[in-house]
Amino acid sequence: xxxxxxxxxxxxxxxxxxxxxxxxxxxxxxxxxxxxxxxxxxxxxxxxxxxxxxxxxxxxxxxxxxxxxxxxxxxxxxxxxxxxxxxxxxxxxxxxxxxxxxxxxxxxxxxxxxxxxxxxxxxxxxxxxxxxxxxxxxxxxxxxxxxxxxxxxxxxxxxxxxxxxxxxxxxxxxxxxxxxxxxxxxxxxxxxxxxxxxxxxxxxxxxxxxxxxxxxxxxxxxxxxxxxxxxxxxxxxxxxxxxxxxxxxxxxxxxxxxxxxxxxxxxxxxxxxxxxxxxxxxxxxxxxxxxxxxxxxxxxxxxxxxxxxxx
Ligand SMILES: NC(=O)CCC(=O)C(=O)O
Numbered sequence: 001x002x003x004x005x006x007x008x009x010x011x012x013x014x015x016x017x018x019x020x021x022x023x024x025x026x027x028x029x030x031x032x033x034x035x036x037x038x039x040x041x042x043x044x045x046x047x048x049x050x051x052x053x054x055x056x057x058x059x060x061x062x063x064x065x066x067x068x069x070x071x072x073x074x075x076x077x078x079x080x081x082x083x084x085x086x087x088x089x090x091x092x093x094x095x096x097x098x099x100x101x102x103x104x105x106x107x108x109x110x111x112x113x114x115x116x117x118x119x120x121x122x123x124x125x126x127x128x129x130x131x132x133x134x135x136x137x138x139x140x141x142x143x144x145x146x147x148x149x150x151x152x153x154x155x156x157x158x159x160x161x162x163x164x165x166x167x168x169x170x171x172x173x174x175x176x177x178x179x180x181x182x183x184x185x186x187x188x189x190x191x192x193x194x195x196x197x198x199x200x201x202x203x204x205x206x207x208x209x210x211x212x213x214x215x216x217x218x219x220x221x222x223x224x225x226x227x228x229x230x231x232x233x234x235x236x237x238x239x240x241x242x243x244x245x246x247x248x249x250x251x252x253x254x255x256x257x258x259x260x261x262x263x264x265x266x267x268x269x270x271x272x273x274x275x276x277x278x279x280x281x282x283x284x285x286x287x288x289x290x291x292x293x294x295x296x297x298x299x300x301x302x303x304x305x306x307x308x309x310x311x
Contacts, residue, residue, distance in 0.1 A: 023174045025199075025276040029061045030054035031232060031250040034068050034110075035267040036240035040080050043069050047110075048095050054269050055103035061173040061274075063234040064110030065250070066181045066204040067122070071242030077159045081113035081120055084136060093125065093133070101131025106171045110204040110234065111180050114138065119161040124178055124204055126169050134171060138163025139180035140189065145211075154208075154244070156182075166192055174199035174276060181205035184219045184233070187226055194227040199276045202232045212247020217259070224253040228282045230260075230274050238265035255282040 032050040036043055047068055054062040066072070069092060070080035082090040087097055092112055100107045107127045114123035114136075121138040128134045140163050142156040166189060167178040177193025177200070184190075184203045193201055201223060207216045216233070224231040231253050238248045248265030252272040261272035283289070299305050 023170070023172050024060065025174065027060040027173050027274055028058050029063065029173075029232060029252060029272055029274050030057070030059035031063050031234040031252065031261075031263070031270040031272075032065065032110075033235055033237050033248060033250045033263045033266075033268050033270065034065055034240075035237040036065075036068055036071055036242070038071060038076075038241045040070055044091055044095055048099060050269060051096075051099045051105075051107065052103065054271075055099070055105050057269075057271065059105065059271060061106045061108070061171075063108045063202055063232060064204060065234045065236045066111045066206040067113075068110045068204075068236055069112040071240060072206050072236070072244045072246070073242040074159050076242070077113040077120055081115040083116065084112075084114045084123060084125055096125060096127045097131040097133070100127040100129060104129040106134075106173050108176065108178065108202050108204065108234075111139065113160075120159055121163060122156070122160050122180055123163075124167075124180055126167075126171070126176070126178065129172055135167050135169040135178065137167035137178040137180065138165075139183060140164070140166070141182045141186055143182040168193055168196050168198055173274075177201040179203045181207065184223060187223065190223040190227050190231075194229060198227075198229065199279060200230045200232065200274065201227070202234070205233045205235055206244070207235065207247040209245050209247055212249070216247050216249055217251070220251060220253050221257040221259075224255060225257040228255045228286070228288065229279045230254055230276075235263075237267040239267070255279045 070076035084090050087094040096109045109125040111122050111124045114121040124137045126135040142162050145154045147153050169176050175198050177198040220233050234250045235248050236246050251262040252260040254260050261270045263270045
């Protein structure tokens with residue numbers, strides 16, 4: 001019996017014969033607000049336990065936070081980075097693949113430092129219930145943050161190279177657009193996911209205390225309202241290791257901007273129900289796509305527009 005043979009025993013005739021099965025439209029999501037320590041093996045083990053707990057409590061889609069394998073600090077990124085290609089090259093890949101197949105769940109695996117072609121990326125892996133890697137998303141917009149004084153207080157680009165491809169993935173629990181943390185500040189990315197048919201956008205994230213207090217909930221609600229769909233943000237807990245203090249408050253927001261479930265700042269799993277019929281209802285009540293004035297936004301892509309936005 002090979003280590004994944006249980007997958008075959010439980011698969012439906014449809015999946016064995018490659019007939020596509022409609023995704024479910026109503027299910028439980030779990031957001032794992034993990035406490036990240038200085039110890040990579042410990043983080044990996046506790047992430048595994050949290051994923052298993054979430055699955056045992058009935059979640060079909062389980063999400064990990066941004067940078068859960070090591071603290072969100074430059075000195076750890078290189079040390080803890082992995083090549084996310086195969087189970088052999090990465091303990092993280094192996095764990096996510098194994099847990100998703102054992103419990104037959106979809107996992108949006110937060111993000112970890114990915115080593116690829118001599119560069120480092122802040123990368124999220126999505127695994128399906130068959131244990132297979134379905135998508136990888138590397139953070140598109142790196143978080144380089146300046147204090148009001150003009151001083152730099154964090155430069156993610158000192159460690160990471162930015163990804164260049166949006167990621168939309170068809171899963172057993174619907175069509176999911178992926179962004180990582182600072183990606184949430186770019187409404188165009190959410191709009192693109194909506195235009196490509198996403199049911200849900202997930203942002204593994206780690207806002208800090210000042211941006212968190214000011215904007216965490218606001219940005220999450222804004223992306224949900226703009227796009228009339230569910231949006232989930234999943235953070236490490238505030239008592240995570242490292243000098244970057246994290247806001248926490250992982251949450252799920254529904255398509256009219258209502259908070260469906262929200263964590264405090266400690267380690268916990270947030271459970272909530274997603275029903276995609278609510279997206280549809282919101283779109284019927286407020287038919288924004290139909291009301292949109294085609295053509296007048298083209299200016300956004302011009303050189304003149306870019307010049308106007310320059311600092
Ligand atoms: N880890 C991040 O990308 C933080 C982003 C953030 O705090 C923001 O305000 O944007």
